[in-house]
Amino acid sequence: MELFLPLVIALAIPLFLVHAIFWGMTFTIDVGHVRVRVYGWTVRKVALSDIEYAAQDWAFWNEHWTNTVKPGKMVLLRRRTGLFKNFLISPSSPIVFLNELGAYGVKVR
Numbered sequence: 510m511e512l513f514l515p516l517v518i519a520l521a522i523p524l525f526l527v528h529a530i531f532w533g534m535t536f537t538i539d540v541g542h543v544r545v546r547v548y549g550w551t552v553r554k555v556a557l558s559d560i561e562y563a564a565q566d567w568a569f570w571n572e573h574w575t576n577t578v579k580p581g582k583m584v585l586l587r588r589r590t591g592l593f594k595n596f597l598i599s600p601s602s603p604i605v606f607l608n609e610l611g612a613y614g615v616k617v618r
Contacts, residue, residue: 557614
């Protein structure tokens, strides 16, 4: 019985993380930022003014915030600053997301 609780915790934590990544992660755009949210909490944001361009593309060397392995669902945000200039996300509808970024003045390729 003493080993039961640690076993449950050891199994629950990875299951929670997998659920958070694949079902709890969303991507939103507001007036100043593109936000990566997990269960509604902002965990990462990129200023719209820091985005050089956005494209439905993929890059090898990047900051990776995706919840899919399908290349067609990924959006590359090329930043002007930072160690990793490529910021890769996977919104549910990449075309709609890129159009929304364009409406906020981000150059879309």
